[in-house]
Amino acid sequence: MSIDLIAYGAFFLTMAFTYAIICLGLNVQWGMTGLFNVGIAAFVAVGAYTSAILTTPDTAERFGGFGMPIAVGWLGAAIVSGALSWAVGALTIRLRSDYLAIATFGVAVTVQLCMLNLQSVTGGAFGIGFIPRPFADLQGNALLFSLANCALMALVVLVLYLGLQHLSRSPWGRVLRAIREDEVAAQALGKRPVRFRLQAFTVGGAIMGLAGAAQAHFIGFIAPDNYMPVLTFQVWAMLIVGGSGNNRGAIAGAILVWGLWALTAAAVSAFVPPEEQARAAALQIVAIGVGLCLMLLLRPRGLFGEVSPLARLSRNKQS
């Protein structure tokens, strides 16, 4: 019993960590730079499919199956998702701020369509199965297997966290914050906002692609249903709850919101009669939407939100 519990705990944490990776990617785009991405699910999906195609064994009815190592898949996922983000960003970042939002929404719709319709590449509605899982030789021992996976994902989150912390303190991160706080002043200092924004958007997209790949390899199976718009909403809720602009907040928010989500989902399946479950699930999503709005209204900085440097400055002056 307790072994089952630990194995479930490890599974839960591993999933939460994959969300934490997406959330860290979103934090580079939104928290550090103020770029609004409504197509998170698309960038995650592109990463997942890229890695799946690169690493699965050769399949007759589908393009690829190149049988490459998992690490190559992860790297490929980050590169392809990053390239997609770069293309979307290059097109829209110089325009009005919400054109990027509309374009990423379009990307989400189109990627969903491609997953369903390009059967020779994506396997259509049935998706891709038999994606190699890390530590596959441990699979006989469920506990050891889930603990190893959990540790691997924790390591990825830790490395990304340290890297991003370093990045946000680096000159590059300072320029991003400067642009976000006062674009004109940053321009006057000779920084080109469009270029920095585009770089941040690309880095964030690449991280989302990596998260997609990590998730795909952990679950071992992907299908278009995994990348519905609700994924985008979940990740936003995680970042807003955790506090945008703060990497620790992004990770904590991911674990907290994923925990609440898993808990309510378990409650729904335990206490709600089967014929009413779809409606209860809809109510669960209403709660996310309302929660997102309430958080924006009542506590825009989230639980661990970044205190804006300008606000900190004026507070120091007062005291």
Added chain:
Amino acid sequence: MNPQFLMDGLIAGVIIGLGAVGVTLTYSILRFSNFAHGELLSWGAYLALGISSALGVLASGLTTPIGPFSFGWSLPIAAVLAVALTGLLALAVDAALFSSFRRRGSAIIIMVMASFGASLALRSLLEFLFTSKPAYFSQALQIAMKLGLGLRATPDQLAMLAVALVSVIAVHLVMTRTDIGRAMRAVSENPGLAGIAGIDVRRVIRTAWFLGAALACIAGIMSGLIIQIRPYLGHDLLLPLFAAAILGGIGSVPGAMIAGLFIGLSEAFTVQLIGAEWRAAVSFAILIAVLLVRPRGLFGKAT
């Protein structure tokens, strides 16, 4: 190629155009792209369905089809009530959510995000209330009439074209010939200056919400009448709506309508040439092309 696809494209285009007029109005007055606009279409359709079925229960005579149409008097009556209710819904969402961001002077992108959360809540609320099972205004079948040149249309479709034409002309006249229309255009040019000139900016904002929601409701009912009513009805139309609003030029009512027709016809054309499964990608392709070539749209002002 069968010219019939022109008729289908025209009807789809009218629906997109009516929705896009609402997007363009809220965008030019409130200055943010409202991701919850699609949900106003869905809510409009469900409100009309609810009222129409209630009327049918109260007086069954109201459901007998009028002349050649597939619906009885209950639907037009319900549509009028639903238009008013959808307008009130938009005002309620604004009062609960967007007005406090405006008061605080929040960044535009925060409002976009709030609209994103609102759309999720509104859509899933419909799914909770009505489940995701599709619903229909009427089960009656209609025979299409020949119009010449190989075109056929059902009486319902012709009625929709007429209603859409009247609505767009009405909105256009309101915008160009009335005091509130002039006030709206003034606010869209410069809200601060308009306020100083004695224009009641809050009233303008309320009018913009109400007009946009009313048109969204009409578009939602039309979409429900020719296809079906689902909670995702509006969400699936959102990308075409945005594409039409941007192609037409933000702030231009005739532009949004013309661009809507263009997108509807392009979708129908694509369905003929490539296949129905790629229909949803058409508006994305158009959106990208507009952003690349002429980001201010056909009739938009340079910013």
